[in-house]
Amino acid sequence: MWFLCVFYHRLLDFRKPEVEALAELFGEDESLLQWRLPEHHHNDTPFHFVHLSSEEIARNIAKRSILVKGMYELWGQGSSYEELKDSIQTFPDSRKLPFLAPDSTFRISVETFGKALTFDEQRERINSLTYIPFQGKVNLKKPDHKFFIIEMDESEENNGLQPILQRRIFFGREVGFADRKLLPTFQLKSRTYLGPTAMDAEMAFLMANQAKATSGKLVYDPFVGTGSILVSAARFGAMTMGADIDIRVVRDGRGPDCNVWSNFKQYGLPMPVALLRMDNNLPPWRSGLKEIFDAIICDPPYGVRAGGRKSGGRKILRGTVDPYTVPEDKRSDHIPSTGAYSLVECVHDLLHLAARMLVMKGRLVFFFPVLRDENGSEVKFPEHPCFKLVAVSEQILSSRYSRVLLTMVKVEPYSEEVEEAARLMHLEFRENHLKWLEEGNIHSSVFKPSDSCQVHTDTKSFKDPKPKYRGKYV
Amino acid sequence: MRLITHNMLSCNIKGVANGFPLKIEAESVIEKEVDFNPDFLRHMFAKIEWKALVEAARSLGYSELPEDSPAAAAEDESLLKKLHHALLELHLEEGALVCPETGRRFPVTRGIPNMLLHEDEV
CATH class of the missing domain: 3.30.2130.30 (VC0802-like)
Structure with a gap:
């Protein structure tokens, strides 16, 4: 019909x-x-x-x-x-x-x-x-x-x-x-606990829909932050689970009634099955654990508004393998230093996690930043042998860059051979397409001062730079 | 932290081979009622390390789970209910997870396990 x-x-x-x-x-x-x-x-x-x-x-x-x-x-x-x-x-x-x-x-x-x-x-x-x-x-x-x-x-x-x-x-x-009606109810301005990169309600629901979140499914967000994406998945009945490297965000929030849990409580939604602090670069999953999540939804830190962090800060800073040892008496309260986590690594770890931990036909839904290039060169997205890219949706954020919501479906089971193929694919991708995304680059491209400083003598042509046709720019 | 989480985690300090299952040191355990969802439990049952779950539940004071992994849990409603209680309703609020190999304690505070490693462990 x-x-x-x-x-x-x-x-x-x-x-x-x-x-x-x-x-x-x-x-x-x-x-x-x-x-x-x-x-x-x-x-x-x-x-x-x-x-x-x-x-x-x-x-x-x-x-x-x-x-x-x-x-x-x-x-x-x-x-x-x-x-x-x-x-x-x-x-x-x-x-x-x-x-x-x-x-x-x-x-x-x-x-x-x-x-x-x-x-x-x-x-x-x-x-x-x-x-x-x-x-x-x-x-x-x-x-x-x-x-x-x-x-x-x-x-x-x-x-x-x-x-x-x-x-x-x-x-x-x-x-x-x-x-x-969902949108005014869940709008961010009435949310108790917010972070600088909380996902707006409309987009969070769209992401949950792309992930087919529904009752009985387990949805995981490895960069949970204030839980804004998981809230939408929970609204659609899914069980949720989130992790973050920043313990202040997941454990403390801004007090007993203003934290990730309270964001769920506010809407009468079931609490996440688990919140934990871990490093996505070194996830503590037991060996043999696989195919447990039905969907992974996230907005990875890509260094424009918030940068990623990973374990091993001092080691990375010093550039030596020489171990930094935490003194015995300070171990229990020690706060490990973290190092920068580039988008390349982050996406690699995310695909690896998804390949192993998603059920077959499970969905990986995440945002990926794209610099808007006037030359219109084709953007290449990360690939993995276990995944088929089924949807690419661009949201333009400024004249410099946009973010693209990628929806991938797991079509091949994870195995060691697949992992080797994925590694090669990643190296190729890193070599040819991701140079600009390496640490720092995206931030500087987005925020560098405009180079169109030529004096506009012709005021007429300067007057109306925006096209009338808004198209997807809305 | 619920036991479903415990069942998924291991100690991942560099060089540790047998980081699972983490031993539980319980200081404060609470119970919260959660809606029963048999589909979810059936899916999870297939993924669970049964022995680790039985032991973990026992360390939180719940010993109703059978010792050996039941063959037909999917059809057995009363067993699913027990599984539901063990996996989702028992919370380790304060305590620690201890690596069986190195004895490293991963603290659990306000229900959140801190699995982040120190600089000399990665």
Whole structure:
């Protein structure tokens, strides 16, 4: 069945992957899911057609999603109201009549994109639908069936879309819609315990959806911080587990009622199964432990807002293998020094951890920084023989860099041979693609002063540097 | 710290070969009720080192688990309930995990095990 899937016009790169991940979560056959664009529409449009095997799956996806505004059974479409009428009339009665029955209640709403209609204009459009034999009673508050007229004009200058050639009008029956109420409830400004890099609620939920977090699953965040990502996974019913190298963050927080635990308590969510302090570079997992997590979700420290740390500080600083010995009497209170942990190492350790500790078909979802290069050179992402990259969603953070949410699925079991192949892959990646990411580089590229200091004599061309078309820059 | 965590951790000081299972020194143990989720437990049952769990539970004062790994735990509801209690409801709030080989103590404070190594251990 084809459905009209209308998205919120934000985080454009994240929209389809979210639907795809949720489709899989609700048991959709991977090969059945297809996308199609309305005529003359560009990929960034909020209107997409998606093929799913049942209305129930469409409803479940919409309900759980963050970016789907609504899923509709399309009754007709056209570039004018005449065309819409013809299209609705050719839609089979067998599909229409069950929802028009005398004992049912209904409501028709008018939605627009990139334009606003007055109340009178809306009423006029609703009244023009007399050719649909509605038998039921109108109920605005709690109707059995909700119908929508969704209208957008040919793009004018500033509706946030690339120029689309034609006006398009859709009429459909609502199948499901997103529960965005989650977002105000979980917004960071009302969260008790926050850190400088706490993940905002919308993104955290998107990450949990990419990871297919759900009841009975165990989700792990190796850079847990204040727990902002795990909170979203727990909201979807998953068991959570987090680790961090900074003991002050995980153990102490800002007091007894302001710590990682209290962030879960605040929303009445089950506490994480475990929080522990450890070094991701030297994880203390027992040998033989594997395939225990269903998903790993994280925002690794990549050195722009927070840098990574790992064990063995003094040793690294001195550059000697000569052991630094902690005096016997100071051992119990000793706070080990840590050294810088470059993104290259961090990503390598993360892939290694995921390869070993994820169940088959388990998902690794993490952010990876990308410098925005005007030359448009292709970005290469880290690879691992156990993983298949299934989604790449870019969120542009500044004119200098963006972060990309990578979703990987474990498709090969972990073994020693695989580990050797992974090592070679990593070396190659490190050699050819990650030089700029080595310690310090990304930070300096992001924060270096702009070199466009030429004097702008022509004030006109300087006036309007931003394109009208926002595309995925929203 | 719950015993599910204990079952996953070992001492990873450089050169240590038998860092598992860590011995538990319990100073303060609490119990918190957790929703029973049989699917989760079945998944975990397959991953657990049974002997280590039995011993760890005993050191927290719970000795209801059978000594030998039960063959058909997945169907046995009463056993799943015991597993649930041992894995998820018992918390080591204060104490330490001790490496069986070197005797190194990893402190557990406010329920959080500190597994970070000193500079001379990595």
